[in-house]
Amino acid sequence: MMRAIGNKLAVLCLGLLLIGCTVRIVEDYDPILDQGLTAYQSDIAAFLARLSANADRPEGKFSHPDVKEFYARTKARLQSFVDRAEALDTEGRCLPANFVGRGIKKAVADSAGLLRSSSLPFHEVEDVASVIKSFGDGSDEVSTGNCTVVMVKVVQANQELLRLIHKENNALPEIVVSIAGPTIDQSARIAIKNEVLKKNRESFN
């Protein structure tokens, strides 16, 4: 009996090997994405250090031509990364991230509804609801696509949030850079780590 099962297992395994079966679940390593994200990480760190040091000078203001040029160039560059990651795998889904993204949006939408229907003073409800609603906005957009696409979309989204913060304050004071800098660096680091992970997987297989 055991020998019969063993032989069947051997035939099955042999079949898998003969059809050249190397299991591949996660998309391939992309050296262009890896190098591009690494270059972006150092560029944005240099930009933030320069802007923070010049927060009170014209070259640190949102309206300065160099600043506008940087945002426009970086936006185009990050869009090309997202397009590339999406083009390499059009079918992939990152289900846990997708659930979290949609979950955040649903949770904040429900919370805003609860606050609106509560007996709190109207103006306070509106303020709190708007804060909560804004937290959920865009969470489902960054979480669609395969996991690599999600990570690259987050880098892109955080760059756009930095631009909005700069526009809101017309400068990037040290306190803002001390929080936004490490957060943006983390999003780039996560996406780079993902590429390194895939690269190391290539050498294992």
Next chain:
Amino acid sequence: MAVDLDALSVSNIFPPMFAAAKDIAGDAWADIRTTVKIEFKALAKRIKEIGKALAAGQINQTTAELLMKMVRNNIISAIALVTNQVMIAAEKIVNAALKVVQNVVNTAIGFPLI
């Protein structure tokens, strides 16, 4: 040609497959745990900094909301990274097990068939 059918038995194939899978799963879990610890600790630190800066009047409410969105995005990104770590670990486990089978089969047959 003599093929060693005894070598192609469950008792010969399964233990090394299991051992390979166990080693890889152990290493992968250590990596995943490190990622979760580092990334989520950093995110908790950022949330605290945003709250402190807002309370101290160093940043306005709009800036705080935008910074919080960055943190929220990074939570999604960290989950995506951990997902890929788990998936790649699964790939490695399956492929290592297949490699064990390859070795057993080639040994049993007496020449590198696969």
